[in-house]
Structures are given as structure tokens and as C-alpha cells.
Amino acid sequence: MTAATPSSEQANARQTYEVRRSELPLSCPLPSMAVWNSHPRVYLPIEDDGGETSCPYCSSHFVLVD
Numbered sequence: 001m002t003a004a005t006p007s008s009e010q011a012n013a014r015q016t017y018e019v020r021r022s023e024l025p026l027s028c029p030l031p032s033m034a035v036w037n038s039h040p041r042v043y044l045p046i047e048d049d050g051g052e053t054s055c056p057y058c059s060s061h062f063v064l065v066d
Contacts, residue, residue: 011050018065019046026062 012020019026029038039057046053051064 015059016061016063018063020066026053027061028058028060043060 017030019030024032024046026044027041028044029041033042039055042055044053044055044058044062046062046064052062054061057065
């Protein structure tokens with residue numbers, strides 16, 4: 001029997017993430033991340049914060065690149 005490969009990124013594996021406007025609204029963990037081993041999903045106002053913001057739970061830093 002073989003184990004299935006997860007299709008999602010590990011939550012909070014990196015400290016800095018680049019996001020695009022097409023990915024807004026921004027949430028942490030990102031939709032591509034598994035949430036079962038992370039903190040509750042929180043939406044972050046990256047546009048209101050000058051294009052950069054940090055998660056209050058895990059301190060991951062997000063930068064708007066376009």
C-alpha cells in the first residue's frame with residue numbers, strides 16, 4: 001500500500017510569501033495550504049497596509065508584487 005501525496009502546501013512553511021492581486025482577498029493560511037495543522041484562517045488587508053502585511057498568528061509576511 002502506498003501513501004497518497006498531499007496536494008497542498010504545508011501551512012506556514014516559509015516566513016515570506018509573494019501574492020498577486022488576482023489572489024486577493026488574502027488569507028493566512030493561503031487557500032493552497034492544508035489548514036488541519038495551522039491556526040484559524042484570518043483575512044489580511046494587504047492593500048490597506050501599503051502592499052505588505054504580517055499574520056497576527058504566525059508572523060508570516062506577505063508582499064503584494066503587482
